[in-house]
Amino acid sequence: MWRRVPRADDGRVTDIITGLYLSPLEILVLLGAVALVAARWLPAAARPPVTIAAGAALVLSATALCVAGIRWQLLPVLAGAACAAPFALTPVLRRRTGRRTWRARWWAALPGSVACAGLIAAGPVAAWAFPVPEFPEPTGPFAVGTRVLQWTDPARPETATPDPADRRTVVVQLWYPARQSPAGARRAPYLGRTEQEARTVSGALARYAGLPGFLVDGVPRARTRAVLGAPVARGGTRFPLVLFSPGLGGVRAQNTAWAEELASHGYVVAALDHPYDSAAVVLADGRTIRTEVAPTGDDREDERRATGTARVRAADLSFVLTRLDRLDRGESRDPLAGRLDTGRAAVTGHSLGGAAALQAARQDRRFAAVVDLDGYPRDPVLRPFPQPVLALTQAIGPKTDPRYLPRLTGVLRLSTATSYRLTVPGAAHLTFTDAPLYLPPVPSLTGSLGRARSTHVVAATTLAFLDTTLRHRPGDLAGTLSAYGDLSVHRPGGRPDGGR
Structure with a gap:
């Protein structure tokens, strides 16, 4: 059986055997x-x-x-x-x-x-x-463009360095609805603006995970479905925003398949690299900032550090929303000026990024919805917040932290809007990233849903939630979500509805 897919090392199309890559x-x-x-x-x-x-x-x-x-x-x-x-x-x-x-x-x-x-x-x-990852074709009506921005917050010192003059800098990758590019247009590399950056980031991720770098040498060869710098889609449509924070040690591009699917349906996704936390962040001047995150062996200390990191990430997310608002208002000549609907912004994240998203939503009411991809809440003080939440969790088993579900449920109950917890059977922690596309299909590592199914479930459930909460599209959201797993619905002031 043969099919046509993008070649890994360039933008042209070539034949490969299904499943062998x-x-x-x-x-x-x-x-x-x-x-x-x-x-x-x-x-x-x-x-x-x-x-x-x-x-x-x-x-x-x-x-x-x-x-x-x-x-x-x-x-x-x-x-x-x-x-x-x-x-x-x-x-x-x-x-x-x-x-x-x-x-x-x-x-x-x-x-x-x-x-x-x-x-x-x-x-x-x-x-x-260990294949060269093959990214699924987005299903929405828009082509997808991507670009990378870098912003420095003059009001916040960089706490990870001893120099008091250092200011907090973040690198942001945007995926946005774009015009259809000419046939044969070169697709954007995965994990970086260039193949060299992709190799740097891929090697850093492998080291962070404790893997030999050569095992994933196919990852920086991959091409995504987005075109770097593609013109923004025509028309006066304003696009809702989705901000994303990766997992601990993760990088901005770790959920590219998900981001491209959302962008093809008319969202602008802004994913962050968090310097000194992400495995490797390549700055505009070519410098590479490596992660300084490492376990101490002391559970209490590690918990304290994770809480502090989530707090910094939450501030990063609010800062990026501010910069996107300024960009939309035309403070710089940008193709997306006037096209971003910052009044309809969701904050999302995976793992520790999900914890940061929950904290950012509580602190910044400009965020209208939250998506937590298997993230343990890290906010030290649980307080009410008005945004609806979609929490996707891996299959719960004997090895799951027994504090996870009770704490997550406690957070969802504090929302003054209807929130949802969806436990996806067959999912593992990395199911909610691009990892199933390029790591071995070991159930404990990437889940048992399969490469294509994993990316589909995460994108479809997120898209249904965002369409309901940001675009106010009518429909049975609970019914749609329950088709993908075990759903609990948390309504304001009431008990959760389970088992849908």
């Missing part, structure tokens, strides 16, 4: 290696032409891959081919020189062929487990 050159390497192993077991007349054709295809395609940049997943394929090549090529060469050929008996050759086949099979398995 291999480029045409990688497929040629794989087929050439398989043919070399299989040649030993073919009829005598077929062995020479198959061996020569396989060897030629393998050498040419492997050489081209080495020039373009070979992925580690192809190394076991090349190793299997290298082991098989002498036994496949030697008889052919001896026959051409008129020398007597010798072949091992089948029972002696079988273990070697099986070992080579095992090495070769490890390649596509590794490519499936």
Whole structure:
């Protein structure tokens, strides 16, 4: 089965095998290696032409891959081919020189062929487990553009550095409704404005997660569905805002698939990098700020630090909303001036970013709605707030912090608007990010929903909630949400409705 998808290393379209995430050159390497192993077991007349054709295809395609940049997943394929090549090529060469050929008996050759086949099979398995992420096509009526801004808050010192003159700086990536770009327009890289920035951020994320960087070397090769700097969609429509804060150590682009889907439906998504917290933040001047977040081993101290970080993030979110309001009012010549509806703004976040979103909403009434993607509330004092909340949580199990649901429920009950908690069966903590697109589908890591289903559930539920709360579209929101999991509805002054 074949399908058409964007190539990982450029904006053009190429064929890959569904589920294997291999480029045409990688497929040629794989087929050439398989043919070399299989040649030993073919009829005598077929062995020479198959061996020569396989060897030629393998050498040419492997050489081209080495020039373009070979992925580690192809190394076991090349190793299997290298082991098989002498036994496949030697008889052919001896026959051409008129020398007597010798072949091992089948029972002696079988273990070697099986070992080579095992090495070769490890390649596509590794490519499936750690693919170049393939981003889903947004389903909304708008094309998607993206750009990156950097703002410094002159009123806030940077508490992570000793220099009192340092001011708090944030990097913000916007995804917005755009005009349709010409065919073949280059898509934006994932995780950065450039491929070099993407490699820097990808490596930092791997180190933060305790993974060898080479395992996710396909991530910075990816291309998203947005076009960098695309013109804003025509018309006078004003777009609601969705501000996003990533998880602890996370980065602004970690929910790109979700952001692109929302932008295609007429929202402007503004995702933040939080310097000294995000794994790596590349500033406009080229400097890279690495995370200074590390566990201390003391649970109380770690809790205290997480609470402080959420407080700083909440201030970052309010600051960015202020800057977007100034941008909309035309304080700078910006293509989005006059197109942002800052009166309809939602604050969202994943994990610690969800905690920051809840805190920002309580402190800043300009936010009209909140989406918490599996975030434990960190506000030290729980107080009422007027915004409706959608809280998406992973499947609750024995390893879930027993304080999580009671504290989250306590927060939702304090909202003076109807709020929703949706527990998604089969979801894990990273289900609510792009991670299922490029990490192995291990249920404890990325959940059991699958790559495509994970991104769909998060985007569809969020979009239904935002359309109801920001655009006031009629419909049965509880009914829509309950189709995706176990829903509890928290109505003002009443008990939660559960089990829908």
